[in-house]
Amino acid sequence: MIKFLDVGKINKRPEIKKKIDEVVESGYYILGKECELFEKNFATYCGTRYAVGVANGLDALRLIIKAYGFSNNDEIIVPANTYIASILAISQNGCKPVLVEPDISTYNINPDLIEENITSKTKAIMVVHLYGRAVQMERIYETARKYNLKIIEDSAQAHGAFYNNKRVGNLGDASGFSFYPGKNLGCLGDGGCITTNDGFLADRLRAIRNYGSLVKYHNKYQGVNSRLDELQAGILNVKLKYLDSDNEARRKIAKLYRTEIKNPLLVLPEVEDELSHVWHLFTVRTANRDGFQKYLQENGIETVIHYPVPPHKQPCYGEFGNMHFPLTEEIHRTIISLPISQVMSLDDAGRVIEVCNAYKG
Numbered sequence: 231m232i233k234f235l236d237v238g239k240i241n242k243r244p245e246i247k248k249k250i251d252e253v254v255e256s257g258y259y260i261l262g263k264e265c266e267l268f269e270k271n272f273a274t275y276c277g278t279r280y281a282v283g284v285a286n287g288l289d290a291l292r293l294i295i296k297a298y299g300f301s302n303n304d305e306i307i308v309p310a311n312t313y314i315a316s317i318l319a320i321s322q323n324g325c326k327p328v329l330v331e332p333d334i335s336t337y338n339i340n341p342d343l344i345e346e347n348i349t350s351k352t353k354a355i356m357v358v359h360l361y362g363r364a365v366q367m368e369r370i371y372e373t374a375r376k377y378n379l380k381i382i383e384d385s386a387q388a389h390g391a392f393y394n395n396k397r398v399g400n401l402g403d404a405s406g407f408s409f410y411p412g413k414n415l416g417c418l419g420d421g422g423c424i425t426t427n428d429g430f431l432a433d434r435l436r437a438i439r440n441y442g443s444l445v446k447y448h449n450k451y452q453g454v455n456s457r458l459d460e461l462q463a464g465i466l467n468v469k470l471k472y473l474d475s476d477n478e479a480r481r482k483i484a485k486l487y488r489t490e491i492k493n494p495l496l497v498l499p500e501v502e503d504e505l506s507h508v509w510h511l512f513t514v515r516t517a518n519r520d521g522f523q524k525y526l527q528e529n530g531i532e533t534v535i536h537y538p539v540p541p542h543k544q545p546c547y548g549e550f551g552n553m554h555f556p557l558t559e560e561i562h563r564t565i566i567s568l569p570i571s572q573v574m575s576l577d578d579a580g581r582v583i584e585v586c587n588a589y590k591g
């Protein structure tokens with residue numbers, strides 16, 4: 231069986247075990263030198279002035295919105311086809327997610343549809359670099375400037391991707407990252423981070439993630455408990471060094487898939503600028519998606535659907551129940567993710583290509 235993703239294999243590094251021992255023996259587990267070092271390393275990597283470690287990706291996004299003080303039905307624009315966490319981060323702050331259709335050739339928000347969704351309540355645009363592909367920012371910058379909106383990036387799937395020589399995480403006012411084990415940079419549990427060039431925001435976030443306190447037992451804000459622990463930060467310090475080469479390995483497989491899968495029944499992802507995509511997921515669309523998934527399974531290839539149900543059709547979002555987003559619905563009906571990772575062998579990729587090309591529908 232060709233696994234969709236083998237995180238056990240990805241984390242099989244003696245260096246990680248050594249780091250875990252080191253942290254255990256240090257006797258210091260929360261907000262210590264590993265977290266501080268990771269924040270420095272990750273900010274440098276992204277090209278931002280600041281990085282603030284938090285407990286997970288959802289919190290990263292949620293705390294950005296909280297730190298800006300958006301609430302009370304303030305509106306935030308967000309792509310309708312994103313993973314639900316982007317939208318939860320908005321609604322859990324008492325804000326209104328304003329869903330906008332994607333561009334079906336990029337799967338990212340359609341910049342031409344943003345302006346018509348702006349009202350006097352709009353405070354921010356949340357862009358999501360979905361599947362690992364950096365959003366084309368130019369039109370979004372224009373719109374944000376025109377209406378004085380913040381740009382929040384959901385970079386949970388795109389660690390290391392570039393847009394015009396700048397990395398994801400450094401493309402807006404603040405960016406949320408997740409280090410969930412399956413992400414391109416993943417830890418061995420939950421972890422997250424916020425990057426920004428805004429020193430005032432970074433200070434606020436440092437307080438908010440730690441009970442609203444910068445000085446122990448003195449609480450400036452009604453904060454939360456959302457910290458990146460020393461074990462996870464230590465592991466991330468080890469793994470960050472390999473992120474660029476890991477992404478290169480993914481690009482190699484994506485390139486093989488894109489040049490060698492030739493089957494009119496499958497719509498492959500397109501990309502002009504190789505560096506703009508880090509291939510967190512390699513998705514294809516096909517009319518009989520469930521049949522295709524079963525066919526791959528029978529041929530020893532594991533796949534995953536990202537995602538089977540769009541957020542506006544989820545039971546938790548009854549208020550969106552009678553809205554229609556035809557492109558989003560089409561994507562969710564037809565999309566499927568093929569195996570890809572930095573530890574996948576080229577032989578296995580070759581086998582996936584062969585089986586895809588033999589698919590008759």
Ligand SMILES: *Cc1c(COP(=O)(O)O)cnc(C)c1O
Pocket residue numbers: 286287288289312313315316358384386387407408409410420421422
């Ligand atoms: C994974 C993910 C998140 C949330 O990250 P967690 O660490 O699981 O909370 C947010 N947005 C997107 C697009 C994601 O893929």
